Amino acid sequence: MSNNEILNYLKNAKIEANVLKKICKYFTEDYTAIQTAQNLNLSRQTINNYYKIIRNLLLSKEDEMLYMIKNTHFSNNTLLIKYIKNGPYINYFIECQKKAFIFKNNENTFPNLQKFIDNTIHLPLQNNKKANAAKISFNKKENKFTLLYLTKSDDTIQGFIQNRLKKFRGLNKDSLYLHLKESQFRYNYSQDFLYETLLSLLHLKKSNVAYISTLKQAPSLVL
Template sequence: MKNKFLKGAHLSERKFKEILKLFSEDLTATQIANISGVSRVTINSYLKKIRLQIVKYCESLQPESSTTGSSWVHRGHPLSNGHDATVAVKTDVDRIIKPVIFGIYKLDNKVFTEILPDVSRSMIQAISRGRSVLETVGSAERIRRFNGVVDLGQYRLYHLGNHHHDPDAGKSTLDDVDGFWGLTKHRLAKFKGLNRNTAYLHLKECEFRYNYRNEDLYNVLLNLLKTFPLNLS
């Protein structure tokens, strides 16, 4: 069955567009399955492939200097030691596992994010208070270049300052960091916990949704998948 968006699919292009439209409206996999009449297993498979393509696209826009050693999926770093641990996003369970920590920064009117696997909770708490006692100088410098850092275990955003001399530019950056975290917090809360192996996919999806929030996301996704079709094989 020919489908220019999904190679090797046993699903019509019309049905796939319906699924993509529902995804762009930010419905859950269960809701999409119920509306489309496609099985939940199949929907989950398609959504994962869509998110992986979004990750590749977001990473292609990200400055090369910022991705060194930070992207768990793209660089092949394991999210967990082979286990499907759940990333806690509620404070009452934030000590179950090592939290996911990521940085946020703004460049050229876009917001970018990076997972920081070598940054600890104590480090971001120290630097947010202006303290210089950190585990490593290198990690400290990495943290300082972000406008904000989020500890998903505590579900908390730490503002680190943006180093702008222009007050208007500084306020714009702060607004975008807060706006992005607001969207991300709302989206991740509905999962009530994330698998560590998919946390990066959801983070980049939030980045994508925020950067294209003023556009028709469905058309943006159609153009992306027309250029870079999904492949079931």
């Protein structure tokens, strides 16, 4: 479902704006769908529907932010590529200045980077018990990545995500990715920023000036 389809769905939904704001508030405070449903006297299915909408909107916003950072700051710098293990799934992400940006195999934001990971980094990292990250360099002129060395990085982001996901049971692969992206957003930004972002995405506030201001202060990919 595209963002426009989501917004059209919300326009026709039988839910008042103040109730939707409360759903956003509970979501921001990381309430489960069951908890939010009980507090608002709504069905769990209703809350699950809105939670899924919120997660999809956050996913598109995270991709937009990553794309902006790439175009404004991604130059001849070194990057740290790490991976998160969640059961049988492995997701790679860029880590910079205590922020993490997860990406999937089919994303086009860094197409050459994904190919580089698949061909150069994946197996060495999986076979190295002491390393969980790869330091690489990027030559913007040649659009080329080079592996510098494997290294051990702190597991702050992985610990944060795994602790969050403990409360959810039976996540399939598609749901897992949405939860990973949500966890990424929560790791990178404060609850207040998350709430204001949701209000802006759902057109529940008059201005998104605060959000635009934060985007302008996005960190460069310099380690």
